[in-house]
Amino acid sequence: MNREETQAVLDVYYNAFNTMDKDGVLAVFTEDADFIDFTMGRNMKGRDELAAFIDETWRLSPYFRLEPEIIVIDDSQVAVQLYMSGAKKVDAAGRPKPGELWRIPSTSFFKFRGEQIHWKADCWNALAIPKQIGWLKTVPMMMRSNGKSAR
Helix, strand or coil, X not given: CCHHHHHHHHHHHHHHHHCCCHHHHHHCEEEEEEEEECCCCEXXXXXXXXXXXXXXXXXXXXXXXXXXXXXXXXXXXXXXXXXXXXXXXXXXXXXXXXXXXEEEEEEEEEEEECCEXXXXXXXXXXXXXXXXXXXXXXXXXXXXXXXXXXX
16 A cells, blocks of 8 residues: 555544544454554454454543544554543533543554554553543552652
8 A cells, every 4th residue: 555545544543433433443454453552461353352442442431532643654554643532521412521531642553454454552651541630649649658668
């Protein structure tokens, strides 16, 4: 595929993901695709496992979005600097409730086979989301107290 064709597949993927079109997301992956989330230590193999992972992601953060910033295409391989955003709670219209929205940087890597994604890996900071939504307020205090008791 040339750069424009690769970009078109990525556009379909990001649009389908951001509109919660699971079938659209799955359609851009090969049947035997590998999807690795390095941060969570998970490797989904094939569309069925990927579908379950997508369902889980949207259930845990019903306003989940992927916002690509920089895309580098090199033949059948792609690197993307992006932002992931979401909310742990949404209102009746599906919009994030105030104070519930998080947004963090992430990096994705893709390998293509033909016109489909055959391999994808994501890297992001697992502590960034809880920190942004206030779940980590006690972690620094716990770390400090552990340091004092060890002396």
